[in-house]
Amino acid sequence: MIAIGLLSLLGILVLFMGMITGRKGIIGATSFSILLALAGVFYEIRNPEALEAAYASAYMNGMMEMGTASGLFAAVILTCGLIIVPFAKAYERQEHAQLAEYCALMLWAMAGAVMMVTYRNLIMLFVGLEILSISVYILTGSDKRNVRSNEAALKYFLMGSFATGILLFGFALIYGSAGSFYLDQMAGPDLFSGQDIPVDLRMAGMVLVIIGLLFKVSAAPFHFWTPDVYEGAPTVFTAFMSTVVKTAGFAALLIFLEAFSTLFDHIFWFQILAVSTVLTLLIGNLLALVQSSFKRMLAYSGISHAGYMLIALLAFSADTVNNLLFYSLSYGLATATAFGVLILVGNRHQTEGLDPLRGLGKDEPLLAFILTVALASLGGIPLTAGFVGKLFIFSDALSNPAILAISVVAIIMSTVSVYYYFKVVAAMYMSDKVAPGRVQVSLGQQVALWGATAGTFALGLAPGILRLFL
Amino acid sequence: MNQLYATWLVLVPLLGFILNGIGFRRISDSLAAVIGLSACIAAFGFSAALYLDFMQGGQAAMVIRLFDWISFQGLSVPFEFQIDQLTLIMLLMVTGIGSLIHIYSAAYMHHDAGYGKFFAYLNLFIFSMLLLVLGGNYLIMFIGWEGVGLCSYLLIGFWNTNTAYNDAARKAFIMNRIGDLGLLIGMFLLVQEFGSLSYAEIFPQVAQRFTENDPTLLAITLCLFIGAMGKSAQIPLFTWLPDAMAGPTPVSALIHAATMVTAGIYMVIRSSALYNLAPVSLEVIAFVGAATALLGAVIGLAQNDIKKVLAYSTVSQLGYMFMALGVGAYSSSLFHVVTHAFFKALLFLGAGSVIHAMSNEQDIRHMGGLRKALPVTFFTFLIGTIAISGIPPFSGFFSKDEILFQLFLHNKVIWAMALAGSLLTAFYMFRLLFLTFFGSFRGTADQQSHLHESPFAMTLPLVILALLATLGGLLNMPEVLGGNTWLAHWLAPILPVADHGAHGADLHTLENILMAVSVAVALLGIGTAYTMYLGKKTLPAAEGQPTSALHRLVYNKLYIDQIYDIVFVKPIGFISRLLGFVVEYLVIDLAVAGVGALARATGKGLRFAQSGSTGSYLLMMVAGIVVFLALVFKSNLF
Amino acid sequence: MEISYSLLLILLPLLSGVVTATSPANVAKSVARLSSLITFGIFVLMLQGFVADASWQYTYETPWIQDLGISFKLGLDGISLIPLLLTTLLVPIILNTIRLSDYGRPSVLLGLILMMQAGLATVFLARSAFLFYLGWEAALIPIFFISGMFGGELRQQVTLKFFIYTVAGSLLMLLALIYIFAHTTGPARDDFEVMAGVARSFDGTVQCWLFWGLFAAFAIKMPLFPFHTWQPDAYAVSPAPGTMMLSGIMLKMGVYGVLRWLLPLVPLGVAENKELVLLLSVIGIVYGSIIAVKQSDIKRIVAYSSFAHVGLMSAAMFSLTLSGLTGTLIQMLSHGVTVVGLFFVVEHVERSLGRREVGSLGGLTKDSAAFSIYFMVMLLGSVALPLTSGFVGEFMMLYGLSEYNLYLALFAGATVIFSAVYMLRMFQTVLLGQKLDTDASLRPLNLGENIALVSLCVLVFWIGIYPSPFLQLVEPAVEKLLAQAVAQ
Known part of the structure; x- marks a missing residue:
């Protein structure tokens, strides 16, 4: 739990630093904090038992657990954060921006996200989720002078609260039928009565929890908030949401499902997830297809990728964890990069449609290249991480006849996705310049972008390199 | 000896073609004529030598195999020449008359800007014609067969600034090609039956394999005859020959009267073993x-x-x-x-x-x-x-x-x-x-x-x-x-x-x-x-002078060209436009675009759900929750 | 350390492509030419050591994604030999036809062509499924940029359409490959032989589905009727080097895909569906030929002619006869050579006169006799006159088809007639007749262009007169393939 501790403490430090130094150095400090947390995560992955034995209270007596899988999910989350934070740079020059607050909130949100991937007790899931959510509600509305930002925050808050309510209700039902919040007792008998029944109650609770989490990962039909909120929020925080929140949500969902895997035949939740998967794929891709704004398109693309991750969950095999991890990472790298470029380019021009990107291939060949790689990865083109991620998921899914039809839908929707991603590429390389002005890229942003791009390529060419981190 | 003669016989006109072809506009007219003429006369000399050799050799037909041309399991077509009585007659005729016409052309084509080119084409024609009559199997003959067709095309359209001449040349080539398809199909049938295209292998087997009027044999012989129709201007493929007169007159004499057009007859005679049983x-x-x-x-x-x-x-x-x-x-x-x-x-x-x-x-x-x-x-x-x-x-x-x-x-x-x-x-x-x-x-x-x-x-x-x-x-x-x-x-x-x-x-x-x-x-x-x-x-x-209807009919060549135009050329042009602009864009491409449009339309339709109103979002979420619960508990419900 | 020739065939173009794309134009040109020539040289060395049997040679393998049992396996056999020869041979020629001054950012163009070569080489050398798929897409991306960045009017729409159409096909193929893959086991389970073994053990219904999945990609790439509507537009819009790469080499990916990844993998599916495919192919031949007759854009005439020729290749392949398959391989070579030549001719006319409409040209033979000769030779190869490259392939293909069904061969044979119709019309409209406007004339061919065209002409005659070496090289592999495709 080094990461949670570090993130929380350093968040406070960043806040104080903001009071002292203003906006200067905040981004560096935040990045440094994330790096520290990341180092902590890896330290923990390598020595899990020793730490847990020595500092049991830090793990809330087994309410949290930092295994390899959880640790890697945490690492993915932190990596996404690390890429995104430099893009808050624009706030350094804005009068009304509270950069330190934003950064602190991001750190805390990540602390909540790490909780969500390490929970072994539903309480911790709830706590993590709320820390994350509340931070993100605030960040969404951080552009106080922008009506759309305010509206998005309010919308997100209202709907998020509703989803949290559902989730809580689910917890209550489960607790009522299991007598415990501990995951390892989810599949066991009712601790109050000592009997397995009423199973229906636990089932109902489980469905409600799944729904609550599907809301967080913006899977259909609980995705409605996503496009509006993503569009309304300042782009940096949209990027943050669509990577950090989604990864945390999926990890939490996976851990939750695993806990019940011995109790229920997975056919039971397979049905609802299957419905959600197909809807998510269709809605995400088809709506992304008709967007003219790049930002809104990325929002729908975020929904569509939830669909692919759901397929990984549907397969629910021994490889699911790895597949989901890899996919989250490849998705996170590409999405963060895409938003990053959008932030940079959007700055030179106040629209967020495709116009600022037109002719980018001639003006800023490097940025265009980076965005192209990211979009190719999102579209699942070989040589990039996105392709390998899809390959992992599909080769697991296709050995299961039940998922065959869904895979066909997914593949067809992939074609659609290639269209809208490459429409952007075409705009960059094949049309004439519309937006005036040059793009300013800070060192930190360059490192983030190139790092992510290199990662995308590395994972696409030799996914085995991930082993180096274990 | 005869292998040497036969090889040189074919190579000399080819050489003449290459020299004149590459040297065109660089070498003088007189040199071009000398090259062209001597190539053809040399070919005549080699033919005569072959004839003498043949007489000395006891008049036995012989096959000269040069190298494997198309050869894979199941079919081997060597580059081979067959020299026998028929070949020799044709050789002497082609090179003999060819030489005379070369001499004539040297004077007739004087002052023409394409003098060297003309001789190059003439030599190429002699080369192709020699392959046609020397070939020891149908495919080598076919090389010559198509080769003379090409030369005919080139020479009919020799004065290529004239569009009518070019059209005539094109017509000749295409009509020949129609016949050639028949010939090709005939060859396919031959290979399927005999596993070979060599005269020496096919003809001795005919009598054993076929009875009289065997349907396959009829198909083969008729297909070959279609080829002959095209090349030798028989009904219905004859209309190109009168138009071919657009070429310089020596060409009409050599190609469109004395030699090429008789190739069809040569081929049928060559295949007499097949036709006898059909x-x-x-x-x-x-x-x-x-x-x-x-x-x-x-x-x-x-x-x-x-x-x-x-x-x-x-x-x-x-x-x-x-x-x-x-x-x-x-x-x-x-x-x-x-x-x-x-x-x-x-x-x-x-x-x-x-x-x-x-x-x-x-x-x-x-x-x-x-x-x-x-x-x-x-x-x-x-x-x-x-x-x-x-x-x-x-x-x-x-x-x-x-x-x-x-x-x-x-x-x-x-x-x-x-x-x-x-x-x-x-x-x-x-x-x-x-x-x-x-x-x-x-x-x-x-x-x-x-x-x-x-x-x-x-x-x-x-x-x-x-x-x-x-x-x-x-x-x-x-x-x-x-x-x-x-x-x-x-x-x-x-x-x-x-x-x-x-x-x-x-x-x-x-x-x-x-x-x-x-x-x-x-x-x-x-x-x-x-x-x-x-x-x-x-x-x-x-x-413009008024004449009787019968005279008009004959004078206008029975309107056959016009009939062909209405029955074949125009409809194909129409179909081409129909397919190219209507079917291609309005049917197939629209169907393809339709898939995209469908996706788009669905996307637009789905967008209505994304109304922006929190209330309706919540409503739909609740509906989702209800459906999910119903899905899970459907066994309890019913 | 031993150097793998196969690996070099991929890495050399890839690396020099990156170098080329980022250097100044003149350096780029030298680098590109040199590297493409060296690549060709390496391939010639490989050819010399190639033993004409059905085995894999020049193999190279290394584990790749070990978690999944995905391997990186290269190898050369009689079937991949031909498209690879075409690739290594045509790229230097195509590079030679490029005039730097014609393009905005020539280095990028040259670099993209080399990168595309790397992708193509990967496709043709791949002995494992996902490497094949990787090459398949890696060849597509550069051409997307070549067409989109350097193309003519409407390039954005046309390129996107072409791209999406192809991607749709390849994703279906990917699905089929993954399906087979998901049922394999072992450390290198995407190996061609392993995949084939598993795929062939599926029952007829599954093989049918797999057939359509794989076929979708190949049919679109070739393209086959009615999946072809991207093609004329893409050919017309792309810059000449792009069109040459597309038609000369890339189209052969589809043909090669059928030979390598369709016929041996799902013989039951092939048996079930081949009538339909044959029908589509023959319809395509006639359809494309007829359309070509009245096209007014000479680039489209060549495009439709290419479409018709590919239909014949497809028909010959699905006739599942030795001569059909061998003929297809020879025709791959021949078609590549002639179509590149023809597109060069068209490009040269357009660059010189600024237009390429039938009726707006004419009499150009006056400007350059050499140009007319080049054009004529390419035309003859294309209409399959005996002793030119086209004839050998076309004869064998039509013969193979006639072995399967004579009537199909008869309809397919329409190409013999129609190719003469549209090609001669094109020849006449461009070169013959009166010159329409006396100011404009063909720009003189430079040394590089002359070298390129002479090489193409030599190839046309070489393949036409002495095809035996090629036939001998491919025969054992084709026999093996045939045995696999019709077994059971």
Whole structure:
């Protein structure tokens, strides 16, 4: 739990630093904090038992657990954060921006996200989720002078609260039928009565929890908030949401499902997830297809990728964890990069449609290249991480006849996705310049972008390199 | 030795083509002519050498295998030559007449900007024609077959700034290609049956594999005949040949009269082993030939372009050759091929000489009385005309008469058609002769002042060809007239079944009677022409002058070109546009675009759900929750 | 350390492509030419050591994604030999036809062509499924940029359409490959032989589905009727080097895909569906030929002619006869050579006169006799005159088809007639007749262009006159393939 501790403490430090130094150095400090947390995560992955034995209270007596899988999910989350934070740079020059607050909130949100991937007790899931959510509600509305930002925050808050309510209700039902919040007792008998029944109650609770989490990962039909909120929020925080929140949500969902895997035949939740998967794929891709704004398109693309991750969950095999991890990472790298470029380019021009990107291939060949790689990865083109991620998921899914039809839908929707991603590429390389002005890229942003791009390529060419981190 | 000869025989014209082709516009005209001429004459020399060698070698057919061309399991097509009696006759004819025409061209094409190019093409043609007749299997023959087609295309469109000429060239190539497809299919069937395309392997097996009129054999022979139809301008693929007269006149003489157009006949003779067992196919050939012979002759009656008349006469004469093939008289047919080559080359070259003298005028309505200005041309042209009309003792008489005799023995209907044809032939040829060389000059004064006999290089070939046209009959002089039918005997080793029934004393009387009949018919034709054009001094109607419907029909070539245009060319053009612009864009592409549009439309439809109102979002979420719970608990519900 | 020739064939173009794309134009040109020539040289070395049997040679393998059992396996056999020869041979020629001054950013163009070569080489050398797929897409991306960045009017729409159409096909193929893959086991389970073994063990229904999945990609790439509507537009819009790469080499990916990844993998599916495919192919031949007759854009005439020719290749392949398959391989070579030549001719006319509409040209033979000769030779190869490259392939293909069904061969043979119709019309409209406007004339061919065209002409005649070496090289592999495709 080094990461949670570090993130929380350093968040406070960043806040104080903001009071002292203003906006200067905040981004560096935040990045440094994330790096520290990341180092902590890896330290923990390598020595899990020793730490847990020595500092049991830090793990809330087994309410949290930092295994390899959880640790890697945490690492993915932190990596996404690390890429995104430099893009808050624009706030350094804005009068009304509270950069330190934003950064602190991001750190805390990540602390909540790490909780969500390490929970072994539903309480911790709830706590993590709320820390994350509340931070993100605030960040969404951080552009106080922008009506759309305010509206998005309010919308997100209202709907998020509703989803949290559902989730809580689910917890209550489960607790009522299991007598415990501990995951390892989810599949066991009712601790109050000592009997397995009423199973229906636990089932109902489980469905409600799944729904609550599907809301967080913006899977259909609980995705409605996503496009509006993503569009309304300042782009940096949209990027943050669509990577950090989604990864945390999926990890939490996976851990939750695993806990019940011995109790229920997975056919039971397979049905609802299957419905959600197909809807998510269709809605995400088809709506992304008709967007003219790049930002809104990325929002729908975020929904569509939830669909692919759901397929990984549907397969629910021994490889699911790895597949989901890899996919989250490849998705996170590409999405963060895409938003990053959008932030940079959007700055030179106040629209967020495709116009600022037109002719980018001639003006800023490097940025265009980076965005192209990211979009190719999102579209699942070989040589990039996105392709390998899809390959992992599909080769697991296709050995299961039940998922065959869904895979066909997914593949067809992939074609659609290639269209809208490459429409952007075409705009960059094949049309004439519309937006005036040059793009300013800070060192930190360059490192983030190139790092992510290199990662995308590395994972696409030799996914085995991930082993180096274990 | 003969391998060396055969190889060089083929290579020398190719070399000539390459030298002249690459050196075009860089080497002088005289050098170009020397290269072209010597290549062709050398080829003649090699042919003669091959002939001598063949005679020394005991007249045994031989196959020369050079290398594997297309070879894979199941089919091996070597690059091979076969030298036998048939090949040698064709070789000598092609290179011999080819040489004469090369000599003629050296003078005729003088001052033409494409002089070197012309000789290059001529050599390429000789090369292809040699491959055609030398090839030891159908595929090598096919190389030559298509090669001469290409040369024909290049030479018809030689003056390529003229669109009509280019169209004529294109038409020739395409019509030939239609026939070639038939030939290809025939070859496929042959391979499937025999596993080979080599003459030496196929022919000995025919009798064992097939009974008479076996359907496969009929298919093979008919397909091959389709090829022959295209190349030898038979109905329905004959319309390209008259148009082919757009080429320079020596080309018309060499390619479109003497050699290339007889390739179809050569091929059928070559395949006689197949045709002998396919009487039905022979019947078809006979009728197509007869129809073509008559049609050509009829159209020839009313043409006014000196070359067009000759062209239709060629079509008609080719019909005769096919008729002969159709009754199994292969050697008679070949005999006519040879004599026709002599007199038709002669006639075309003579026509060329006239055109040369008339400053490129080709309409006989503007000629007349040329015999004084062009004595050599007139005299040789006269010989050609008499020969083609079938008057003894000129070559055409013997060959045509032999054909008529064979026809009479086999099929009287066809004989009657052929006889009618020869009446018409005599008429239109003498019409041509009279209108051109007799009467008074009808051209412009300018043309008259330039009238002159052609130079020696042009008249020499005329004289030689006139000699050949006169004496060519000796090649296969029938026994009744004291001959020894040398050609039939020469070909006997490879055409063992030909000419049966033509012997026996009782037939001799019949033969004599038939000869008398055909001569009488020819004389009738000549007489009619004489009365009409010399006696009454009738002139063909000028352009625009009202004429009878029948005359218009014949004058307009029975409107066959127009019919083809309406039945084939226009519909294909229409279908092409229909497919290219309607089906392509409005059906297929729209269907493809439809998939995209459907996706888009669905996306737009789904967007209505994304109303922006939190209330409705929550409502839909609740609906989702209800559905999910229902899905899970459906067993409890029902 | 031993150097793998196969690996070099991929890495050399890839690396030099990156170098080329980022250097100044003149350097780029030298680098590109040199590297493409060296690549060709390496391939010639490989050819010399190639043993004409059905085995994999010049193999190279290394584990790749070990978690999934995905391997990186390269190898050369009689079937991949031909498209690879075509690739290594045509790229230097195509590079030679590029005039730097014609393009905005020539280095990028040259670099993209080399990168595309790397992708193509990967496709043809791949002996494992996902490497094949990787190459398949890696060849597509550069051409997307070549067409989109350097193309003519409407390039954005047309390129996107072409791209999406192809991607749709390849994703279906990917699905089929993954399906087979998901049923394999072992450390290198995407190996061609392993995949084939598993795929062939599926029952007829599954093989049918797999057939359509795989076929979708190949049919679109070739393209086959009615999946072809991207093609004429893409050919017309792409810059000449792009069109040459597309038609000369890339189209062969589809043909090669059928030979390598369709016929041996799902023989039951092939048996079930081949009639339909044959029908589509033959319809395509006639359809494309007829359309070509009246096209007014000479680039589209060549495009439709290419479409018709590919239909014949497809028909010949699905006739499942030895001559059909061998003929297809020879025709791959021949078609590549002639179509590149023809597109060069068209490009040269357009660059010189600024237009390429039938009726707006004519009489150009006056400007350059050499140009007319080049054009004529390419035309002859394309209409399959004997002793030119086109004839050998076309004869064998039509013969193979006739072995399967004579009537199909008859309809397919329409190409013999129609190719003459549209090609001669094109020849006439461009070169013959009166010159329409006397000011404009063909720009003179430079040395590089002359070299390129002479090489193409030599190839046309070489393949036409002496195809035996090629036939011998491919025969054992084709026999093996045939045995696999018709077994069971």
